[in-house]
Amino acid sequence: MISLNNVHKSYVTGSNSLHVLKGIDLEIKQGEFVSIMGSSGSGKSTLLNILGILDNYDQGSYYLNGTLVKNMSEKKAAQLRNELVGFVFQSFNLISFKNAMENVALPLYYQGVPRKKRNKIALEYLDKMGLLEWAEHLPNEMSGGQKQRVAIARSLISKPKIIFADEPTGALDTSTSYEVMEILKEINNEGITVILVTHEHDIAAMTHKIIRLNDGVIAEIIKNGDLKHWKHQYAKELETA
Amino acid sequence: MFDIDKWQEILATIKKNKMRTFLTGFSVAWGIFMLMILLGSGNGLSNGVSQNFMRDAVNAMWLWSGETSIPYQGMKEGRRIQLTNDDYDIIKDLPGIEYTSGRYYISGNTFSYGSEYGNYTAITCHPELKEVESIDIIDGRFINQIDINKARKSVVLGEDIYDALFKEKDAIGEYIRVNNIPFKVVGICKEGGGTRNRNAYIPVSTGQKVFNGSNRLNNFALTINANTLEESQAIEAQVRETLARKHKFDSSDRSALGSYNKLEDVIQTMKIFQAINIFIWIIGIGTLIAGVVGVSNIMLIIVKERTKEIGIRKAIGASPASVIGLILLESVLITTIAGYIGLVLGAGLMEGINFIVEQQYAASAATNGGNGETLFRNPTVDLNVAISATMLLVFAGTLAGYIPAKRAAKIKPIEALRDE
Ligand SMILES: Nc1ncnc2c1ncn2[C@@H]1O[C@H](COP(=O)(O)OP(=O)(O)OP(=O)(O)O)[C@@H](O)[C@H]1O
Ligand SMILES: [Mg+2]
Numbered sequence: 001m002i003s004l005n006n007v008h009k010s011y012v013t014g015s016n017s018l019h020v021l022k023g024i025d026l027e028i029k030q031g032e033f034v035s036i037m038g039s040s041g042s043g044k045s046t047l048l049n050i051l052g053i054l055d056n057y058d059q060g061s062y063y064l065n066g067t068l069v070k071n072m073s074e075k076k077a078a079q080l081r082n083e084l085v086g087f088v089f090q091s092f093n094l095i096s097f098k099n100a101m102e103n104v105a106l107p108l109y110y111q112g113v114p115r116k117k118r119n120k121i122a123l124e125y126l127d128k129m130g131l132l133e134w135a136e137h138l139p140n141e142m143s144g145g146q147k148q149r150v151a152i153a154r155s156l157i158s159k160p161k162i163i164f165a166d167e168p169t170g171a172l173d174t175s176t177s178y179e180v181m182e183i184l185k186e187i188n189n190e191g192i193t194v195i196l197v198t199h200e201h202d203i204a205a206m207t208h209k210i211i212r213l214n215d216g217v218i219a220e221i222i223k224n225g226d227l228k229h230w231k232h233q234y235a236k237e238l239e240t241a
Numbered sequence: 242m243f244d245i246d247k248w249q250e251i252l253a254t255i256k257k258n259k260m261r262t263f264l265t266g267f268s269v270a271w272g273i274f275m276l277m278i279l280l281g282s283g284n285g286l287s288n289g290v291s292q293n294f295m296r297d298a299v300n301a302m303w304l305w306s307g308e309t310s311i312p313y314q315g316m317k318e319g320r321r322i323q324l325t326n327d328d329y330d331i332i333k334d335l336p337g338i339e340y341t342s343g344r345y346y347i348s349g350n351t352f353s354y355g356s357e358y359g360n361y362t363a364i365t366c367h368p369e370l371k372e373v374e375s376i377d378i379i380d381g382r383f384i385n386q387i388d389i390n391k392a393r394k395s396v397v398l399g400e401d402i403y404d405a406l407f408k409e410k411d412a413i414g415e416y417i418r419v420n421n422i423p424f425k426v427v428g429i430c431k432e433g434g435g436t437r438n439r440n441a442y443i444p445v446s447t448g449q450k451v452f453n454g455s456n457r458l459n460n461f462a463l464t465i466n467a468n469t470l471e472e473s474q475a476i477e478a479q480v481r482e483t484l485a486r487k488h489k490f491d492s493s494d495r496s497a498l499g500s501y502n503k504l505e506d507v508i509q510t511m512k513i514f515q516a517i518n519i520f521i522w523i524i525g526i527g528t529l530i531a532g533v534v535g536v537s538n539i540m541l542i543i544v545k546e547r548t549k550e551i552g553i554r555k556a557i558g559a560s561p562a563s564v565i566g567l568i569l570l571e572s573v574l575i576t577t578i579a580g581y582i583g584l585v586l587g588a589g590l591m592e593g594i595n596f597i598v599e600q601q602y603a604a605s606a607a608t609n610g611g612n613g614e615t616l617f618r619n620p621t622v623d624l625n626v627a628i629s630a631t632m633l634l635v636f637a638g639t640l641a642g643y644i645p646a647k648r649a650a651k652i653k654p655i656e657a658l659r660d661e
Contacts, residue, residue, distance in 0.1 A: 054556060054655040074561045074651060082558020093553050093658060097257040110558040115246055154557065 001065060001162070001193055002028040002051060008059035009046055020046045021057070022216035028195065028209075030161065033188040035204040036197045038213035044197045045166055047213065051195065052085055052164040053077045065161065082110050086155025088165035088196075092147040094139040100126060100150045101135040107158040118157075125153040129183065145176035152183055156192075163187060165196035169203055181206050251571050261546075265539050265572065266579030269634045272532025273580050276525050276630050277587025277622050283521035285591075285598070285620025287514050292618055297374050297433065298464045300339070301503045302477060304332075304484070305460035310496035313489060322488050322497045326449075326456040329367075331483060332463065337476035339466050340369035343458040345448045347420075352441065354406040354417040361402050363419050363441045365448030366462075373462045375433025376442075381413045382428045388444040394451070396424035399438035403429045419443070422451055465504065473504040532634050537641030540572055544645040545660075551649045552657030561650035568646040569639055576638045580631030587627070591620050 009021040020043040028034055036044045049055035050062065053069055062069045065084055072080075086107075087093075094103045101122045108118035126135050129149040139147055148168060155163055165184065169177035181203060188194045196207065204210050210222040255262050306322040329343040345365045352361050370376065371383045379400060388395045396419065403412055403426075416423045424443060431438050448454055463480075467473035477500060478492075485492035551564050598617050649657055 049655045052556075054658070055653050074555070078555060078558050078560040081556065087556050089658075093549075093556070095550055095553055097254070102253070106554070107557040109246065109250060110554075110560075110563065112246075115249055158558065 001030045001032075002026065002195075003063040004051075004060065005062075006060035007050065007057050007062060009043075009050065009055075009057045020216055021050075023060070024216075024218060026211070026218065028193065030193055031188070031191050032193050032195075033185070033208040034193075034195045034211060035207040035209070036195070036211045036213060037199070037201070037204050038219075040199075042213040043216050044213055048164055048166050048195065048197050052087060053081055054087075078110075082107060082158060084161050086158060086160040086163045088148065088151050088155050088163065088168045090167040090170040092139065092144075092151045092171075094147060094150060094154075096139055099136050099138055100131060100142070103139070103150055104153045104157055107154060111158065121157060122153070125157050126150070129153045143176075144171050145173075145179065148172060148176075148180055149183065152180070152187075156187065160192065162193040162195065165194070167197050167199065169198065169200070177203060247566070247570070251567060251574060254567070254571060255575065261539075261543055262575055265536065265543070265575045265638065266582070268532055268535035268539060269576045269579040269631070269638065270583035270586070272528055272535070272634055273583030273627065273631055274587045274590075275528045277584065277591060277627055279521055279525050279528065280622045280626060281587070281591040281594075281620040282617075283518060284622060285594070285617045286517065288620070289618040290510065290514070297503060298372060299504060299507045300464045300467065300473070301373050302463045302465055302473075302480075303460060303499075303501045303503075304463070304480065305499045306488075307496050307499060309490045309494055311491040311494045313491050313494070316489065320490070320497075322490060324458040324461070324484075326458065328484060328487070329458060329461065331487070332461060332480060335476075335480060335483060337466050337472070337479070339464040340372040341461060341463045342367035342370035342373055343445050344370075344460050344462065345445055345452070345454040345457055346459045347448050347452040347454070349420045351421075352402060352406060352417055352419055354415065357406045357408075359402070359405050361399070361439050361441055363396070363443055363448075365445040365454075366442050367445055369464075370442065370462055373464050377431045377433060378428055379431055380429040381426070383430065384427075384442055384444050388427075389446045392446040392450045393444060394422065394424045394447055395427045395444060397428040397430050397442040398426055399440045400429060400431050401438045402441055420452075465502075467504055470505060470508045473502055473508070477502045477505075529630055529633060533637040536576060536634055536638040540638050540642035541645055543572075544568060544642055544649060548649050548657050548660040551646075552654045552660065555650070555654040555657065561647075564650040565643065565646045568642055572638045572642045573635055576635040577631070580634055584627050584631060588622070591622065595620055 004024050004026040007021055007024040008019070011018045011020060024047060036047060038044050046055070050057045051064075053064070053072065056071075064080065067080065069077075069080070095106070098106070101119055104125055105118040105122035108121060113121070123132065123135055126132050129152065131146060131149055131153070134142060134146060139150070142150065148171075152168075163184070168184070169180050172180060177200075184194050184196065185206065194207075198204050208223070212219045212222070306324045309316075309318050309320045309322065312318050324343070326343070329341065332338060333341040343366070347363055347365060350361055350363050352359055364370075366384060367389060368384050368386055371378075376383065381397070383397055384395060387393070396417065398406070398412065398417075406412075406417060407415070412426045412429060415426050417426060418424070419441070430442070432440070445458070449456065465473060465476045467476055481492045481498060481500060484498055485494070488497070490497040547568065554564055555561075598620070602618070
């Protein structure tokens with residue numbers, strides 16, 4: 001599904017160049033539930049954006065669903081994003097002048113689904129998120145948790161193979177975070193690959209695989225079975241810090 | 242099918258961003274509105290003035306004699322100059338002279354027909370006066386050469402005289418009395434450009450014969466063949482020179498021989514109008530530039546404001562072309578409709594002003610012996626100009642939107658998303 005080979009990425013600002021990703025090798029299979037962790041500035045968002053074709057990389061190769069993603073035209077990238085992936089952002093990124101239903105329906109607009117039909121489907125997805133009665137509300141009339149569920153509904157409506165979520169619970173309180181994670185877990189249970197970035201180890205612990213980034217390289221990959229051990233180690237790290 | 246959807250998406254966006262829509266539309270509508278008023282006023286002014294000129298041929302010239310005011314060749318000033326038929330024969334054949342008509346003043350002008358009578362002016366003339374004063378024949382004919390040769394007692398009545406004496410009865414062939422002398426009505430006429438038709442025309446030869454004029458003439462009305470101010474001045478000078486030599490007075494003596502060269506006035510006025518026109522166009526273009534800058538500015542701000550939205554749309558699968566299309570179609574739709582509104586409002590206002598002006602014209606015509614005075618008439622704008630101006634603004638808005646929209650659509654979505 002996802003295959004990264006020696007991927008490098010630098011940010012160039014003026015005469016400065018910041019080498020953020022320093023050779024990432026990564027394989028993620030269909031149906032996996034993965035979290036990316038690491039300290040602030042370690043390159044988590046950068047990696048996720050590259051995976052979601054929201055950003056490009058400088059070196060190496062990235063295959064998404066068998067397609068080489070490199071120097072891809074924006075048109076082709078848009079098509080891939082529309083067919084294959086859904087995004088959930090920390091800051092929700094809903095269109096402020098569209099109501100919940102219209103926001104959710106938007107990806108189907110770009111698939112050419114007629115208005116009535118896509119609004120009907122959007123209502124179904126909002127219903128799944130328990131937000132049916134909020135369908136006509138604008139984003140600024142909703143709470144963070146509600147907005148994030150609208151964003152998740154939007155990411156799901158195009159029936160993607162992968163969901164990318166950059167700190168989806170970052171702006172939410174603990175109980176709302178757990179609700180959102182519950183939804184993501186269900187999505188994963190339906191066979192959709194879920195890749196999320198988080199700072200919180202309890203959130204990461206709900207996933208099946210944790211990728212720890214450190215200074216632009218993958219420091220370790222922890223599988224589900226090792227989680228207990230890792231939690232223990234992480235707690236120790238926190239103590240010594 | 243997909244197209245309808247696209248327009249629905251655009252209309253939904255417009256509906257939910259009313260302020261933005263208003264600002265974009267307003268700058269276009271205002272620009273077009275101002276342009277319509279500006280060009281309309283310019284046209285109204287020039288129509289009004291050129292109508293005042295239309296009373297007579299634009300190349301008309303008048304000559305009349307008086308007393309000398311400058312001593313000449315030992316002769317004292319204060320000598321009367323008397324024009325005659327001989328002068329008519331000379332002037333008629335001078336180079337540059339087109340039509341010539343001489344006039345002998347006759348006194349007492351009581352017109353009567355049956356029991357109806359009134360005081361009007363009888364003008365003695367040659368047939369050419371018709372051309373010089375742009376006289377329109379409504380019925381019958383004008384004075385002709387046979388009238389002149391045979392000194393027939395023919396008369397052409399101005400419409401107002403006909404109305405007063407005949408009251409819609411047939412007048413051609415009837416005899417009226419001018420100062421108690423019977424004249425046969427041969428035509429009914431209207432004066433060009435004017436609304437006052439209280440003059441009657443009789444052959445100059447008849448006037449001289451019947452009213453003791455011998456071969457004397459008092460003035461000449463002519464038209465000249467000239468295209469430029471210099472040419473017309475040269476012709477005027479030559480006519481003056483010729484008459485001065487014959488009658489022995491200083492050719493610069495305007496008291497001995499008065500002359501008025503209308504073409505000179507017309508050309509000078511036209512020059513002023515050209516200047517006003519150029520001025521109006523400069524302001525008009527300035528208004529347009531202001532409109533272009535306004536629309537462009539707003540489009541730049543709109544696209545900047547929508548960068549994040551563009552990022553979101555792209556993240557969920559919008560192609561660059563669809564994003565650009567969305568922004569530009571919205572701008573084209575708004576600016577076109579706004580331009581149309583400005584056009585309609587501007588044209589409406591001009592029509593309103595036209596209505597008021599026409600009423601005032603009619604009112605002044607009613608109080609001024611049927612001769613309306615106005616400096617402002619028919620202030621309408623060439624629709625093509627207005628439409629072109631609208632299209633220019635639409636195009637400017639599109640272009641100003643296109644460049645940043647294209648940029649925003651081309652960059653990686655994450656960059657657009659980062660924009661706050
Ligand atoms: N557009 C950019 N231009 C320049 N530098 C950038 C840009 N985006 C990120 N960086 C830098 O790249 C490094 C990695 O950023 P990234 O956002 O991937 O970190 P992160 O692991 O997601 O951190 P956080 O946990 O704080 O979100 C940081 O040092 C950041 O300052
Ligand atoms: Mg980050």
